[in-house]
Amino acid sequence: MVVLHVLFEHAVGYALLALKEVEEISLLLPQVEECVLNLGKFHNVVRLVAFCPFSSSQVALENANAVSEGVVHEDLRLLLETYLPSKKKKVLLGVGDPKIGAAIQEELGYNCQTGGVIAEILRGVRLHFHNLVKGLTDLSACKAQLGLGHSYSRAKVKFNVNRVDNMIIQSISLLDQLDKDINTFSMRVREWYGYHFPELVKIINDNATYCRLAQFIGNRRELNEEKLEKLEELTMDGAKAKAILDASRSSMGMDISAIDLINIESFSSRVVSLSEYRQSLHTYLRSKMSQVAPSLSALIGEAVGARLIAHAGSLTNLAKYPASTVQILGAEKALFRALKTRGNTPKYGLIFHSTFIGRAAAKNKGRISRYLANKCSIASRIDCFSEVPTSVFGEKLREQVEERLSFYETGEIPRKNLDVMKEAMVQAEEAAAEITRKLEKQEKKRLKKEKKRLAALALASSENSSTPEECEEINEKPKKKKKLKPQEAPQENGMEDPPVSLPKSKKKKAFPKEELASDPEEVATSSVSVLKRKKSSPKEEMASDPEEAASPSIPKKKRKFSVKEEPEAAASCTKSSTKKKKKSQKASQED
Secondary structure, rough: OOEEEEEEEEEOOOEEEEEOOHHHHHHHHHHHHHHOOOHHHHHEEEEEEEEEOOEEEEOOOHHHHHHHHOOOOHHHHOOOOOOOOOHHHEEEEEEHEEEEEEEHHHHHEEEEEOOHHHHHHHHHHHHHHHHOOOOOHHHHHHHHOOOHEEEEEEEHHHHOOHHHOOHHHHHHHHHHHHHHHHHHHHHHHHHHOOOOHHHHHOOOOOOOHHHHHHHOOOOOOOOHHHHHHHHHHHHHHHHHHHHHHHHOOOOOOOOEEEEEEEHEEEEEEEOOHHHHHHHHHHHHHHHHHHHHOOOHHHOOOOOHHHHHHHOOOOOOHHHHHHHHHHOOOOOHHHHHHHHHOOOOOOOOHHHOOOHHHHHOOOHHHHHHHHHHHHHHHHHHHHHHHOOOOOHHHHHHHHHHHHHHHHHHHHHHOOOOHHHHHHHHHHHHHHHHHHHHHHHHHHHHHHHHHHHHHHHHHHHHHHHHHHHHHHHHHHHHHHHHHHHHHHHHHHHHHOOHHHHHHHHHHHHHOOHHHHHHHOOOOHHHHHHHHHHHHHHHHHHHHHHHHHHHOHHHOOOOOOOOOOOOOOOHHHHHHHHHHHHHHHHHHHHHHHO
16 A cells, blocks of 8 residues: 655755545545644644754755755755655655655655645645644744745845846936936026027037036126136137137127126036036946946947836846847837837837947838847846856947948848857856956955954954053052162162161251261262272173162162172261251251
């Protein structure tokens, strides 16, 4: 008897279920449909054999991609080989997707079945799955499905910021609107300033240049030879500048007040700024077209290609259109009018603005428009579905259109499409390799900058964390120095009484210099130490200097003595200290 198993793929993992009484179920399909809704009856029909949960969301996404592409993942292979019977002829596996069923049958050898009663069983499993698996709730199953659906859709779309055609649609629409507005405003400036200087309209034809000149000239009576150089810069023509100067001297226009002139100049400055913005917008459109649709822009130009994309709605929609639709894109009204009146259908739509149709003869316009539409559809598909955008194919297609034009005029036979595409493929591979190399270099530079930035942040954070400890150490150090100073001073001088140096430094401030210099014994001892220092080596001097600098509280008279002179110096110091004590006592009694 053949045992029927059902494979169910869920966002949390794979489930393998076994069915009871296969022959009765296959015969009674309406009863199966009824028992699907009842959990108790469904448990009598279906039994859970094994459940293999996904370890992470990334693993779940990999399995979902494999199932959608009809590929048997390793997790699925392990589940089927582990829990299905070894005798494959007695096993019938029910799956929901025919692609994955064919892959399982080809790789593992199990007979697979789809549709019919399998679809109803899978519907029941999907409805009662959280009851079949222990520990799985309805809420957690819904969350897993939502997360996997988002990640799967995001991976399938493969959204690239640099390949967005929405910006092209908006920019070409704004460019057309700006052309209309600049034209309207320029005509208003011409009419307004023409009351004062009507001859300027006939000399200058360009709208932006006319507005700049109206802003610069102002009152025509103030125009003189000094402004001729500036006029030449604005008009880019010396003859026109001279003609404007001559016309201003013999103009038939009316005089204008200062307030009117201010309003005209402010309005003309607005028109000039709009025209400058229009130029910058056109530059932006060219850069975006070179990123999104380089082949299409190389074939028919940035403006016409952007209008085709905007009219189709997106680059993907344009790539889906056949060449016959691309040919009349933008001439829908004329097409339906011709169909209604049974007249001649239009030969071209938006592609008429390309240079090729204008260069062709009248009898060849329909031919070249059909050929150009064919090449435009090829270029749009290459741009839409190629991973690395290059303009190589667009340049080659443009060469083909040029050869076809020369063929219509001179009869010169053009190259075959196969040969041209082979050359384009070789060049495109080289260009793609170069682009990928540049992208890799940019990515390496970006990673290096990111590492440096992270290292700097880590260093700054470590410094911030160590600053309080350093501050505590700095605060503790001066306290230690104050305690050590009185102890170090007598050791250096060879004295045993530590408190002697402290009253000296304090009393030195209270007594005048005459009294300090009055003791002859101190002068003698100091002179002896100086003589001894001169005889000592320079190494000893270098060693004694930093010690003197490190102890600023010790007076200059206290120097290091030799071994013989140490008792004499100690005696002299004690005598001088006793004398000073007596003097200080007498002074206090007198006060």
